[in-house]
Amino acid sequence: xxxxxxxxxxxxxxxxxxxxxxxxxxxxxxxxxxxxxxxxxxxxxxxxxxxxxxxxxxxxxxxxxxxxxxxxxxxxxxxxxxxxxxxxxxxxxxxxxxxxxxxxxxxxxxxxx
Amino acid sequence: xxxxxxxxxxxxxxxxxxxxxxxxxxxxxxxxxxxxxxxxxxxxxxxxxxxxxxxxxxxxxxxxxxxxxxxxxxxxxxxxxxxxxxxxxxxxxxxxxxxxxxxxxxxxxxxxxxx
Numbered sequence: 518x519x520x521x522x523x524x525x526x527x528x529x530x531x532x533x534x535x536x537x538x539x540x541x542x543x544x545x546x547x548x549x550x551x552x553x554x555x556x557x558x559x560x561x562x563x564x565x566x567x568x569x570x571x572x573x574x575x576x577x578x579x580x581x582x583x584x585x586x587x588x589x590x591x592x593x594x595x596x597x598x599x600x601x602x603x604x605x606x607x608x609x610x611x612x613x614x615x616x617x618x619x620x621x622x623x624x625x626x627x628x629x630x
Numbered sequence: 631x632x633x634x635x636x637x638x639x640x641x642x643x644x645x646x647x648x649x650x651x652x653x654x655x656x657x658x659x660x661x662x663x664x665x666x667x668x669x670x671x672x673x674x675x676x677x678x679x680x681x682x683x684x685x686x687x688x689x690x691x692x693x694x695x696x697x698x699x700x701x702x703x704x705x706x707x708x709x710x711x712x713x714x715x716x717x718x719x720x721x722x723x724x725x726x727x728x729x730x731x732x733x734x735x736x737x738x739x740x741x742x743x744x745x
Contacts, residue, residue, distance in 0.1 A: 551733060560720065560738040604671065610732070617663055617675035617685075618734055 519544045519611050523621035530597055531629050538592040538624045540607035545585050551618065552581050552592050553606040561606065565592075597628045633657075634737040636721050642743045643711060650697075651706045651740045653721030660726035662704035663734070664696060667718040676719075679704055680726055711744045718742070 520543045530536050540550070549568050553561040565574045565581040567590070573582040580593040590607055604625045608618035634655045643649055655662065664676040677696045678685040684696065693709045708715060721737040 549732070553736075558741075561736040563733055563735065566733045606673065608673075608734075610734075617665075617678045617687075619675075620665075620673040623671055 519609060519619040521607060521609055521619050521621035523605075523607060523624050525624060526622065527625040527627075529627040529629060532597060532599060534597050534628075535593065535595050536597055536626070538594070538605050538607075538626070540590040540592070540621050542588045542590075542609050542619070542621075544611065545588050546612045547585065548610045548612060550581075550583055550590050550607060550609045552579075552590075553608065555604045555606060555623070557603075564605075594626075597626075599628045599630045602626055602628050634721055634723055634735050636719075636737040636740050638740060639738065640741050640743075642745065644745055645711055645713060647711050648707070648709045649711060649742075650708070651719055651721075651742070653704050653706070653737055654702055655721075655723040655735070655737075656702060657723055657735060658725075659723035659735075660701065661724050662698070663722040663724075664704065664706050665720040665722060665736075667720060667739070669717070673720070676706075677704075708742075711742075713744050716742055716744045 522541050524539045551566045552564045555561050567574045567583040578595040583590045604623045606623045608620045637652045661680040665673050667673045676690050695707045697705045718739045718741050720739045722734045724732040724734045
């Protein structure tokens with residue numbers, strides 16, 4: 518059974534710092550890994566999707582890496598801004614019949630002005 | 631706007647009632663999902679459905695049933711609501727083919743409170 522863990526659970530950084538969020542998963546048989554952002558009381562916004570054959574994806578100040586064999590992904594945020602404050606969720610899509618995502622527990626990021 | 635939409639955004643109801651949450655996507659996707667986010671903010675799949683197959687998470691009580699009038703809609707019907715059903719429910723959709731590329735798009739969520 519797939520289990521996804523995110524460390525740390527919460528992180529506070531001063532504005533301008535670069536930071537890394539970690540995600541690990543127990544079953545490396547995945548189609549892809551997706552990083553989401555969730556603002557308080559809001560839905561999920563997809564940030565990046567990495568296919569199982571890829572090593573990384575970049576979008577603006579965000580860079581996500583994937584090491585499928587070791588069951589790890591990182592989300593790197595460069596030059597953090599207060600507007601980056603949110604909960605970041607990673608999710609993997611397994612190879613099983615259902616197309617659903619298995620979600621991590623999330624990292625709550627606070628960027629201090 | 632192209633999106634996944636849900637109604638209502640908030641739902642407050644008494645224990646024992648029956649309620650429905652509606653979900654619509656205009657992305658032309660083949661597969662739709664319902665997820666539940668509990669009080670600890672953990673998201674877990676409830677149902678996965680395309681026009682051929684319904685896959686149910688075995689932990690979901692049979693009081694919950696998805697109903698799909700057409701490919702663009704997947705409504706969630708809940709019978710005999712219990713206190714423990716209070717949560718945020720998210721609908722999502724994705725294309726069916728090319729699974730490695732399939733990004734899932736989420737609705738804004740419905741916050742259900744059972745009193």
